[in-house]
Amino acid sequence: MNPKLKLLRNFILLSIPLVILCALAFALPMSYMTVEYVMWDEEFENSASPYIDAETVIIGDSRAKSSVLPALLHEDTYNIAIGGATPIEMYYATENYIEHNGAPKNAVVIFAPYHFCDIDNWDQTLYFNFLSADEIAEIYAKGIETNDPVIARKGRIGEMVSYRxxxxxxxxxxxxxxxxxxxxAENREKFDSIRADLGYCEFGSADGDDGETHEVFHEYFDSSEEVLYYYEKLIDLLSDNEVNVVVAQPPINQASGDVIHKEFVDGYTDYLNNVMNQKRRYNLKMLTEIPVYPNELFGDSIHVNRKGAEVYTKELRDYLESIDFWYRK
Amino acid sequence: MLFNSVEFAIFLPVVAIVYFIIEAKAKSHTASNVWLVFVSYFYYMYADARYGLLLAAVTLVSYGSGYLLRYVVHETRMRKKLLILTVVLLIGTLFFFKYAGFLSSLIAKDKALQIILPVGISFYIFQSLTYVFEIYQGKTEAAVSFISYTAFASFFPVLLSGPIEKSSHLLPQFEEEHHFDYERIRHGLIRLSYGYFLKLVIASRIAIAVDLIYDNYMDVTGYQLLLATCLYSVQIFCDFASYSTIAIGTAEILGFKLTENFTQPFFTDSCATFWRHWHITLNNWFKDYVYIPLGGNRKGTLRKYLNIFIVFTLSGMWHGADITYILWGMISGLFQIMEALIAPLRAHFPRRLKVFFTFMLFTFSMFLFRSDDIAQAEIIIGKVFTQFEISSILTTSPFELGLGVFNMLYLIAGMIVLIIYDVINERTGDAASYIAAKKTPVRWAVYYLFVVMILGSASIGAQQFIYFKF
Structure with missing residues (x-):
């Protein structure tokens, strides 16, 4: 046998265990991945084949996912928020949703303010592989442009290839x-429970938590250029598709409300007002005030428990009714 | 670029395939060397493009100096002056990057200079110096072409952590043609696999246990600290030997033969022999260019001991700008001197006991090497001698060292393979050839053993090699 072919043959034979492991990782994600994966899976499956024909969608991160009970908010509402997502991931998830289902009539956009500063789950996003290679490349290119320390950090290309x-x-x-x-079994059960709750997912189930949330560690609004870019792109995407949008703020606990830096809140509020005013967008309303809830309504230091979600959803529902949100054109 | 990264897994095959195509098609061998220079600079600048400038400057200085020594300056005093100038320039550069921050911190702690240490600088400066020294001593000819020399000075397998090659050994190989050779490439790949095995299966796992104990050194017993340090001795061997083995295997795939850097050091029965089997190329460098010029063992016993002490102190300084490294070097030198002093007594010890003592003395020096600073080392050594708590031998489960049952068993299996491989290496001189000569089923069983054990360790993490920081 030609020595070069022999080397190639041996190389292929020795690669078999590697190929088997990669194939297992590719084929059976629900069998080994942690529960956060289920939310992504549910969201993407719902995008491709909607569980209900939602007129209103909740867009955002884990706080949106755990704060809004669609069944309590309004009929035909579905929570497509994803735990661990920043506006970057949610932009593509929403684009994907619109592509498959057409634009919803209404959207409530809820992100934790610190998610405008910290891209803390990007490795998880890469790990789950729900974004396409083109989308990842686009985000990376923007990361290079904005010199983002997380998205475009050294060695990222190798990591992206490893995940892919x-x-x-x-x-x-x-x-x-x-x-x-x-x-x-555990993941399947979680998937079904998210479905039954129309996309809502509880993150913390304790009867109270007095720990401090991420926002209190920011002395000022040290936002990420990349996140802001995608946030505005997300708002534009909804606006271009003539979706009525309300931007709301998720609650923080009293322990955090007492110590959150004023400069951070002011900077965040100024930014949101700027987004509201910088150009004409289709039916956009902003609620910029960050609600502070008693510690007892929190399942962990960051997320409300079910009781807290009920309180928040009712308050949000009252507000939306007050602005005639459901009946806008 | 780490050897244990995805980037390198793509980089190496591309480099090798293109290299063999160029060797086969190009009329001049220079084209292959240009390719090696290109990929070596790419490899080096992948982490930080600025590093390339320093490497280029070191290459220019050493090549220029070698050229002048060989062809232009013939008068002895001028040659000596030129040599001193070159040494001052190159060692001065190394000293600046390694010591300026440390020294400025001694003067004013809060105004210490923040200087980034270019990775591999200690290695390639020492390798470039061998070229200048060997030309000065007339042991080698000056490089025929600048391209060949640049390829030698920047050769990517040895660039970041050695082995520190002598120009008389490696440089002529850049003038030779290297074509595709199945047997050679297979041998190189076996060595490469064994290198990854050492790093991923053993070193990365041991690191978890060692880090856990050292991170909690105030709360653990003396016994646990001693255990962690014994494990660290094995970890640093596997970590550094893995890098050298991967480098040697990589170079062999391309057709280059590098110097062995580790030859079963833990099988040696004295400190003096140990250092002839551990980081061989660095110790040879110090022997040839410091110990022998200082007089070696030719000027009496006392002077010999002083020379040993100086060499090991300098070796400690080479490792880093920290008092722990300097003390580590001094202690390693002192152990050798003490050993020589009690040589008549030692002659009566059984060999196994001497092997054990050698390992324990090396481990003792590792207390300093592993500690973050001298204060930590003091506490740890103090605890080993005053709070040993012998009962903790019974209560410390090896499965509770941060590894869990599965990884501990995996590590034990890996250690068994390591011992078998090293015993074969000790007896045959080349375990890779021994494996390659076996019948197909045995050979393939070994291949798959390596592949499966390495893959099974892939999730332990792409930790940086310990010697990168030097």
Whole structure:
């Protein structure tokens, strides 16, 4: 045999275990991934084939996911927010949703203010592989342009390739932890419960939490240029599709409300007002005040518990009714 | 670019394939060397493009100096002056990057200079110096072409952490043609795999246990600290030997033969022998260019001991700008001197006991090497001697060292493979050739053992090699 072909043959034969591991990681994500994956999976599955024909969607991060109970808000409402998402991921998720289902009539956009500053789950986003290679490349290019320390950090290209190929260096730890298929039943159950709650998902279930939330660690509104770019792109996407939009703020607990820096809140509010005023957008309303709720309504230091979600959803519903949100053109 | 990164997994095959195509098609061998220079600079500048300028400057200075020593300056005093100037320039550069921050912090702690240490600088400056020294001593000819020399000075497998090659050994290889050779490439790949095995299966796992104990050094017993430090001795061996083995395997794939850097150091029965098997190329460098010029063992016993002490102190300084490294070097030198002093007594010890003592003395020096600062080292050594708490031997489960049952068993299996491989290496001199010569089923079983164990360790993380910081 030609030595070059022999080397190639041997290389292929020795790659078999690697290919098997990559194929397992690719084919069985629900069997080994943690529960955050389920939210992405549910969202993307819902986008492709909607569980209900939603007239109103809730867009945002884990705080949106855990704060708004669609069934309590209004009929034909679905919560498509994703835990761990920033406006970057949510822009593409919303674009994907509109592409498959057409634009909803209404949208409530809720992001934790600190998500405008910290891209804290980008590795998780890459890990889940719901964004396409083109979308990832687009985000990376913007990251290079804005010199984003997370998106465009050194070694990112290698990491992106590793995630895309499902290399064991990135996936094997969780596969070991789950004994390869051990999380399937738990994940399926979570998926069904999110569906039953029309996209709502509880993150913390404690009867109160007095821990401080992420926002209190920011002395001023040190926003990420990349996040702001995508946030405005998301608002523009909804506006271009003639969606009635209300931007609301998720609640923080009293413990955090007492110590949150005024400069941070002011900077954040100024930014939102600027978005509101900088150009004409289709039916956009902004609620800029960050609600402060008693600690008892929090399931962990960051997210409201179910009781807190009920309170928040009712307050939001009252506000939306007051502005005739459901009946706008 | 780390050897254990996805980037390198793409980089190496591309480099090798293009290299062999150029070797086969190009009329001049220069084209292959240009390719090696290009990929070596790409490899080096991948982390920080500015580093390339420094490497280029070091290359220009050493090549220029070598050229002048060989062809222009013939008068002895002028040659000596030129050599001193070159050494001052190159060692001065190394000293600046390594020590300026440290020294300024001694003067004013809050106004310490923040200087980024270019990765691999200690290695390529020492390698470039061998070229100048060897031309000065007349041991080698000046490089035929600047391209060949640049390829030698920037050769990517050895660039970041050695082995520190002598120009008389490596440089002529850039004048030779290297074509595709199945047997050679297979041998190189076995060595490469074994290098990854050392790093991923053993070093990365041990690091978890060692870090856990050292991060909580105030709360653990002396026994646990001693255990962690013994493990650290094995970790640093596997970590550094893995880098050298991968470098040697990588170079061999391309057709270059590098110097062995580790030859079973833990099988040695004295400190003096240990250092002839550990980081061989650095110790040879110090022997050839410091110890022998100082007089070596030719000027009496006392002077010999002083020379050993000086060499090891300098070796400690080479490792880093920290008092812990300097003390580590001094202690390593002192151990050798003490060992020589009690040589008649040691001669009566059984060999296994001497091997054990050698390992424990090395481990003792590692207390300093592993500690973050001298205060931490003091506490840790103090605890080992005063709060050993022998009962903690019974209560410390090896499965509770941050690894869990699965990873601990995996590590034990890896250590067994390591011992078998090193025993074969010790007996045959080349375990990779021994494996390659076995019948197909045995050979493939070994290949798959390596592949499966490496893949099974892939999630332990792409940790940086310890010697990168030097």
């Amino acid at each position: 190929l499902r290399l064991p260096s990135k996936y094997l730890a969780q596969m070991y932890e789950s004994k390869f298929t051990g999380r399937k």
